Amino acid sequence: MRELQDRILKEGKYLGGGILKVDSFINHQVDPVLMNHCGLEFARRFKDLGATKVLTAEISGIAPALTTALHLQVPVVYARKQKPITMPDQVYLTLTPSHTKGRTVELIVSPEYLAGGEKVLIIDDFLATGATIQGLVRLAQAAGANVVGIGALIEKTFEGGRGVLSYLGVPIESLAIITAMEGDQIYFQEGA
Amino acid sequence: MRELQDRILKEGKYLGGGILKVDSFINHQVDPVLMNHCGLEFARRFKDLGATKVLTAEISGIAPALTTALHLQVPVVYARKQKPITMPDQVYLTLTPSHTKGRTVELIVSPEYLAGGEKVLIIDDFLATGATIQGLVRLAQAAGANVVGIGALIEKTFEGGRGVLSYLGVPIESLAIITAMEGDQIYFQEGA
Numbered sequence: 001m002r003e004l005q006d007r008i009l010k011e012g013k014y015l016g017g018g019i020l021k022v023d024s025f026i027n028h029q030v031d032p033v034l035m036n037h038c039g040l041e042f043a044r045r046f047k048d049l050g051a052t053k054v055l056t057a058e059i060s061g062i063a064p065a066l067t068t069a070l071h072l073q074v075p076v077v078y079a080r081k082q083k084p085i086t087m088p089d090q091v092y093l094t095l096t097p098s099h100t101k102g103r104t105v106e107l108i109v110s111p112e113y114l115a116g117g118e119k120v121l122i123i124d125d126f127l128a129t130g131a132t133i134q135g136l137v138r139l140a141q142a143a144g145a146n147v148v149g150i151g152a153l154i155e156k157t158f159e160g161g162r163g164v165l166s167y168l169g170v171p172i173e174s175l176a177i178i179t180a181m182e183g184d185q186i187y188f189q190e191g192a
Numbered sequence: 193m194r195e196l197q198d199r200i201l202k203e204g205k206y207l208g209g210g211i212l213k214v215d216s217f218i219n220h221q222v223d224p225v226l227m228n229h230c231g232l233e234f235a236r237r238f239k240d241l242g243a244t245k246v247l248t249a250e251i252s253g254i255a256p257a258l259t260t261a262l263h264l265q266v267p268v269v270y271a272r273k274q275k276p277i278t279m280p281d282q283v284y285l286t287l288t289p290s291h292t293k294g295r296t297v298e299l300i301v302s303p304e305y306l307a308g309g310e311k312v313l314i315i316d317d318f319l320a321t322g323a324t325i326q327g328l329v330r331l332a333q334a335a336g337a338n339v340v341g342i343g344a345l346i347e348k349t350f351e352g353g354r355g356v357l358s359y360l361g362v363p364i365e366s367l368a369i370i371t372a373m374e375g376d377q378i379y380f381q382e383g384a
Contacts, residue, residue, distance in 0.1 A: 032262035
């Protein structure tokens with residue numbers, strides 16, 4: 001998606017260690033117009049899957065998941081990293097390593113909002129190692145739901161997440177695909 | 193706002209202790225169509241303030257803040273509760289008590305995205321004691337920005353937040369105003 005790729009080139013900063021800073025339009029400040037366009041594009045690419053729910057992980061997945069869900073006209077559930085007091089005692093919980101936090105985090109979904117037979121579209125900001133998305137897949141499977149597609153705003157191919165998730169046999173769509181980062185240079189796979 | 197009030201009556205659950213559970217459409221599962229309508233309504237009410245930025249707190253403020261920012265066509269910044277590795281060492285940080293977490297949490301904003309002279313519209317899911325919103329006000333003031341308005345999806349008048357924030361002299365708008373909760377009953381102030 002040209003608009004996202006151009007924005008990454010303009011404002012993204014490679015911090016080393018595989019970390020791309022996109023805090024000015026995705027991860028701290030959010031450009032709602034860009035997010036809406038990304039949601040529209042995800043909805044277009046996934047429109048034939050019959051998704052009944054969008055699933056993401058707090059925090060940075062919420063914006064693109066919300067706009068995707070808006071255009072697909074289905075609810076979005078964001079997995080919590082801490083169990084709020086409003087959640088029942090019995091929950092779906094999985095552990096996942098957080099690349100940017102340097103530790104293991106919990107992902108928690110209430111059985112109230114993820115049911116057997118649902119068709120789940122997973123949307124997140126990054127597809128890197130695929131660890132967070134695999135955690136979301138495990139939560140969906142624990143609920144007896146079917147994952148029908150996976151979408152990420154930005155994929156870093158060199159971290160191998162797409163290969164890790166390929167066993168699912170579902171469409172994986174990324175709106176910007178980064179093949180390498182080096183110094184000030186960010187290299188994209190064309191046609192994403 | 194009738195649509196939000198009706199949804200609270202239909203799906204909201206009073207858990208006691210002043211806690212209203214709205215996890216099926218705001219705080220865990222989100223109805224994106226409803227959130228979009230709420231954002232449109234905030235944008236309508238605040239359209240003459242000249243806001244240059246929407247400010248909220250992760251996590252539950254993100255959805256209504258994003259849709260409001262979309263309709264106002266300005267960026268949204270969500271204050272982080274943990275400093276990510278992409279953030280500079282020098283930040284604006286304030287402490288605020290969390291009612292639902294039972295402890296003090298940090299609210300952190302990078303100076304990169306909140307500048308002196310900006311006109312800040314604060315949007316959050318709840319206006320209860322006003323503590324979180326006061327934390328956001330302190331962050332804006334630390335940056336030399338001006339708070340021009342405050343919006344909440346749901347206000348609980350009996351926790352007094354509106355009075356606490358009145359010294360700011362800015363418009364405070366809530367889309368559903370709850371005056372009391374008792375057993376299965378939720379009482380609204382009409383005309384919100």
